[in-house]
Amino acid sequence: xxxxxxxxxxxxxxxxxxxxxxxxxxxxxxxxxxxxxxxxxxxxxxxxxxxxxxxxxxxxxxxxxxxxxxxxxxxxxxxxxxxxxxxxxxxxxxxxxxxxxxxxxxxxxxxxxxxxxxxxxxxxxxxxxxxxxxxxxxxxxxxxxxxxxxxxxxxxxxxxxxxxxxxxxxxxxxxxxxxxxxxxxxxxxxxxxxxxxxxxxxxxxxxxxxxxxxxxxxxxxxxxxxxxxxxxxxxxxxxxxxxxxxxxxxxxxxxxxxxxxxxxxxxxxxxxxxxxxxxxxxxxxxxxxxxxxxxxxxxxxxxxxxxxxxxxxxxxxxxxxxxxxxxxxxxxxxxxxxxxxxxxxxxxxxxxxxxxxxxxxxxxxxxxxxxxxxxxxxxxxxxxxxx
Amino acid sequence: xxxxxxxxxxxxxxxxxxxxxxxxxxxxxxxxxxxxxxxxxxxxxxxxxxxxxxxxxxxxxxxxxxxxxxxxxxxxxxxxxxxxxxxxxxxxxxxxxxxxxxxxxxxxxxxxxxxxxxxxxxxxxxxxxxxxxxxxxxxxxxxxxxxxxxxxxxxxxxxxxxxxxxxxxxxxxxxxxxxxxxxxxxxxxxxxxx
Numbered sequence: 001x002x003x004x005x006x007x008x009x010x011x012x013x014x015x016x017x018x019x020x021x022x023x024x025x026x027x028x029x030x031x032x033x034x035x036x037x038x039x040x041x042x043x044x045x046x047x048x049x050x051x052x053x054x055x056x057x058x059x060x061x062x063x064x065x066x067x068x069x070x071x072x073x074x075x076x077x078x079x080x081x082x083x084x085x086x087x088x089x090x091x092x093x094x095x096x097x098x099x100x101x102x103x104x105x106x107x108x109x110x111x112x113x114x115x116x117x118x119x120x121x122x123x124x125x126x127x128x129x130x131x132x133x134x135x136x137x138x139x140x141x142x143x144x145x146x147x148x149x150x151x152x153x154x155x156x157x158x159x160x161x162x163x164x165x166x167x168x169x170x171x172x173x174x175x176x177x178x179x180x181x182x183x184x185x186x187x188x189x190x191x192x193x194x195x196x197x198x199x200x201x202x203x204x205x206x207x208x209x210x211x212x213x214x215x216x217x218x219x220x221x222x223x224x225x226x227x228x229x230x231x232x233x234x235x236x237x238x239x240x241x242x243x244x245x246x247x248x249x250x251x252x253x254x255x256x257x258x259x260x261x262x263x264x265x266x267x268x269x270x271x272x273x274x275x276x277x278x279x280x281x282x283x284x285x286x287x288x289x290x291x292x293x294x295x296x297x298x299x300x301x302x303x304x305x306x307x308x309x310x311x312x313x314x315x316x317x318x319x320x321x322x323x324x325x326x327x328x329x330x331x332x333x334x335x336x337x338x339x340x341x342x343x344x345x346x347x348x349x350x351x352x353x354x355x356x357x358x359x360x361x362x363x364x365x366x367x368x369x370x371x372x373x374x375x376x377x378x379x380x381x382x383x384x385x386x387x
Numbered sequence: 388x389x390x391x392x393x394x395x396x397x398x399x400x401x402x403x404x405x406x407x408x409x410x411x412x413x414x415x416x417x418x419x420x421x422x423x424x425x426x427x428x429x430x431x432x433x434x435x436x437x438x439x440x441x442x443x444x445x446x447x448x449x450x451x452x453x454x455x456x457x458x459x460x461x462x463x464x465x466x467x468x469x470x471x472x473x474x475x476x477x478x479x480x481x482x483x484x485x486x487x488x489x490x491x492x493x494x495x496x497x498x499x500x501x502x503x504x505x506x507x508x509x510x511x512x513x514x515x516x517x518x519x520x521x522x523x524x525x526x527x528x529x530x531x532x533x534x535x536x537x538x539x540x541x542x543x544x545x546x547x548x549x550x551x552x553x554x555x556x557x558x559x560x561x562x563x564x565x566x567x568x569x570x571x572x573x574x575x576x577x578x579x580x581x
Contacts, residue, residue: 009412009419009427142454172454176428177415179450279454286453367430369455 007181012173013038015143015180016082016108016166019150021046022188023106026077026195029057029068033087034120035170036110040082062087066094073103074210076200078154080105084170085112088126092133095163099134099226101210104157104164104195107135108150111278111329112170113364121365122170124278124330128338134226136164136233137307139277142173144180148250149304151183155192155240160233162226167306169329171365172279187247230308237305254310256281257317259288260299269320270299272377275343276327277303280361280368284327287373298377309342315350318343323355325376327386329362361386395544396457397444400476401466404436406531410464411444413535416557417549418446426451439474446544460484462542466517466530468492471500477508484510485541489517489530513541515580524573525566532570536577547578 010018016039020028030040046052057072059065065081073079083091088109098105111127113119127137138153140146146168157164168174183191199208214222234254241252258281262268274284281302291298301317318324324347328337335341340358347354359376361368368386375381397414401407411427418425426445443457459479468490470476477486486508488497494512501508515537517530525533532554539547551571559567 007419007422009415009425142452172428176426176454177412178426179419179424282452282454367456369458370453 007179009177009179010143011038011175011177012140012143012146012168013110013175014042015147016150016168017042017046018182019147019188020080020106020108021052022183022185023080023151023154023192024078024189025052025054025080027055027057027069027072027079029059029065029072029079029081031059031062031065031083031087033062033084035112035122035174036082036084036087036108038174039108039110062090063094066091066098069105069107070094070098070101070103073098073105073197074101074200075202076197078158078195079103080107080154082108082110084110085114085120085126089114089129092130095130095133095135097211098163100222102161102226102229104154104161106150106154106157107163107165108146109165109167110170110174111167119364120170122172122329123363123365124167124328124338125363127165127167128330128332131307131338134162134230135307136160136162136230136305138164138166138305139303140166140168140173141277141279141281141302142180143176143178144250145252146173147180147182148244148248148252151188151192152237152240152244152252156233156237158192158195159236159240160229161198162229162233167278169279176279181248183248191244191247234305234308234310252304254305254313255317256300256302256304258285258300258302259292260301260317262292262297262299266320269297271297271322272325273299273301273318273321273323274325274327274373274377275301275303275318275339277306277339278329280327280329280373283368283370284373287370287377290370291374291377296377303339309346311342311346311349314343315346315352318347318354319350319352321354323357325357325359327376328358328360331360331363359384359386392461393449394445394447394451395462395542396460397446397462397464397542398457398460399442399444399464399466400470400474401440401442401531402436402470403438403440405466406529407440407442407464407466410466410531410535410538411442413532413550413553413557414444414446414538414545416553417545420549420553421546423448424451430456439470462487462538464534464538465489466534468497471497471504475504475506477501477506477510480508480510482509485513486510487513487515487534487537487541489534490514491516491519513537515577517577520573520576520580524576525569529570529573533573533577536574537580540578540580547575550574
């Protein structure tokens, strides 16, 4: 263990709150919803104990929470909030304002199913519902990643001037106590740096307008700028993650390749690659280890950065596979599931035609077991649902 | 710990509000204190008090990556004996594994009850009147903390000193010194029970 790092046992939610505390937020508008509870509860504890000077604004809905975050961020404050499920859905309208204003707002999402029927448990329906809203989206596997990616994500958002969602699995990660190492606060603050807002509203010497009308002659250009900024986030993420590795010893590529290249020899390269993200990726890694032990050439591509989607790099990583298995924890009702759609696009663009299988798992908190993942690798599950 | 596994796995059966999650989390903190790797997580149904809950705990000398619920436990802890009527608490528990249960019943009575319900557990049953110990020492029904003592005695996987140290760290401020001491006394009493 690095001497500077301190080993703790925390829930994923508390890990996020710990990172936010060290980042030193100015404003945190909040509205409670399960299962992001562990995040704002922990942070409210820091506020009550005087450990942070953040202004926590208790609002009356998630729409207001995001609106307050937009106000605070445009005024020049380093701002974060947290939500889940219907809360994220209620924010939907204003998510586009945040990204259109190019505000680096940090939002922790403890991803949860959407009603109806009512269900408080984890899946990725809520975050997939806003995948076109112009927010950077970054998935995490466990509490350590939540902590680390909150720090990386804050710096990234401020660098490219786009809002970011750091996503953990509701309950599986947000309420799971796991070990993680945290950095010294001083190290985190030096890494993230002071927040210098661009054209903040409170800079009265240099008055600006936010939210002006842009009609036929200019709206289009604003949108193109946003797309360019988002594309740029991929490269910036890589740089920031590399710097983060220097201070933490922990490496976070845009996506994680697990035992795809299992040795220096191409003979050991994975023939079957499973694509998935979140807490289930940890479970799948254990299965891959078992299968590798009996000589099966299997590996995992774990999605990290989902917006922007790293099409070229993913196609490159998958190009030697004979079979690709994509696991989504969300549907896109009426068409193919989200990850599957992105993966097929990546391969088509790279002119790679592959045998790709699509499965949906874990909706509404349905558990996924190692045995089921083994069955998927063995092609024993029919119908596309891992139930 | 099973021969083929390097992770010690536990399931806690309780009812919402009985604090099994806290029990598992104290053990997780104590494990971390000993530089072990831990994982503790709940499997809530609907979030309401009184409903049956399961909480999972893993302790290992290696990094724990799986996130599936515990399916093949080494030890099961039951915080409320009325759960024997509705839950298959001894499922996948083998004869060299253990069941700890908060109950006034004797070992053979618990075993009979398990058999009545179709369970075939041949392993060791450790009944403990954790609610009774708690009422007499703490003055409140807190079987979830008392049972920590029995957990240490039966599993041998965590040291008593670590439990006490972590309990004090987490609860001394919240409960006050006197109340915290009583809880620790009750945990120690449970550790000493046969």
